Amino acid sequence: MVEQFPSGHSNLTYLLRLGEREMVLRRPPYGSRVKSAHDMGREYRVLSKLHPAYPPAPKVLLFCDDDSILGSPFYLMAPIRGIIIRRDPPANLEFTAETARRLSESFIDNLALLHGLDYTAIGLGDLGKPQGYLSRQVNGWIERYHGSQTHDLPEVARIAAWLRDQMPATSDAALIHNDYKYDNVVLDQEDITRIVGVLDWEMSTIGDPLTDLGTTLAYWVDPHDPDELQKIRWGPSTRAGTLTRAQLVEHYARATARDVSNMAFYLAFARFKIAVIVQQIYCRYHQGLTKDPRFASMSDVVKILLRASLQSAESRRI
Numbered sequence: 001m002v003e004q005f006p007s008g009h010s011n012l013t014y015l016l017r018l019g020e021r022e023m024v025l026r027r028p029p030y031g032s033r034v035k036s037a038h039d040m041g042r043e044y045r046v047l048s049k050l051h052p053a054y055p056p057a058p059k060v061l062l063f064c065d066d067d068s069i070l071g072s073p074f075y076l077m078a079p080i081r082g083i084i085i086r087r088d089p090p091a092n093l094e095f096t097a098e099t100a101r102r103l104s105e106s107f108i109d110n111l112a113l114l115h116g117l118d119y120t121a122i123g124l125g126d127l128g129k130p131q132g133y134l135s136r137q138v139n140g141w142i143e144r145y146h147g148s149q150t151h152d153l154p155e156v157a158r159i160a161a162w163l164r165d166q167m168p169a170t171s172d173a174a175l176i177h178n179d180y181k182y183d184n185v186v187l188d189q190e191d192i193t194r195i196v197g198v199l200d201w202e203m204s205t206i207g208d209p210l211t212d213l214g215t216t217l218a219y220w221v222d223p224h225d226p227d228e229l230q231k232i233r234w235g236p237s238t239r240a241g242t243l244t245r246a247q248l249v250e251h252y253a254r255a256t257a258r259d260v261s262n263m264a265f266y267l268a269f270a271r272f273k274i275a276v277i278v279q280q281i282y283c284r285y286h287q288g289l290t291k292d293p294r295f296a297s298m299s300d301v302v303k304i305l306l307r308a309s310l311q312s313a314e315s316r317r318i
Helices: 040-050 097-115 133-147 155-166 209-219 227-231 245-256 263-286 298-315
Strands: 002-004 012-018 021-027 060-064 074-077 174-176 185-187 195-198 205-207
Touching (some): 174 209, 205 209, 209 245
Antiparallel strands (some): 012 021
16 A cells, blocks of 8 residues: 655655555655755665764665666655644644743754764765855855746845855854655654654755754744745744744853854745745746645745845844
8 A cells, every 4th residue: 555645745655565564665756856866865865874973863774776677766664653833733733832932942953963963983974075065055045946837036146146245254163954844844743842753854954053953943933933934834833932043042052062153044045045945846836847736825925935035134133
């Protein structure tokens, strides 16, 4: 039996049942032109090295690069049992203010734990090139936007110029996830404040850990944020008791002793980066390469994120 997990927007994920055994299969999306973002062999290698040192990473079982089987490379991994929270907690899940606070603290502590790993010791020292990472990221995502552009949006030129002009020195290097948000973590069914899994490692690399934190902040909508951001909220970050973006940054700084004084830059960049990721997905829909109806309104999400990026840049506030 094969069953597709329905919520992903990038790599495709399926549950396989072979008798009593269950496995999870990951493969690239159909019609994607961004091969570097869907390298199954790279993702398999990262997880095979990472899982023994960082158990929340999935345990991989097999990699196959024979396109004759599925039409693309794929890998199999062991399933992780637990709860995934998306925009809102399940209706039957008790989610008190105390639970929300403890979960948001655990969530950021887990990111700090990842950033504290000795990536060289676990065999991932050659995963990325930390020297010049931030500059490559900023310029690379600007180029990716233009490579998937479908509409003329005036915010892009202003944000691109600001990012290039205001780029800080890289803080240091760490193993980073690059898409760390609530619906990419698996929570213990008995204690949802405990993280038992972290999913979707396709963009992981060695780079500036503050870009990773910035991405988390870009997905995090505060209660006082504008209505248009509330409409695209990715998780229950507005629930009573949940840490705000500023509090997440303070908590991370205490856990890692890193200088977070430039986080407004990292938030502006992360919002722009996510806008580009959404734009790349929308571009596939715009060109008729996918018919998924979820993608039809993604151009509006791109515009919201670009406006939010510009607001972060001009206000220099988290």
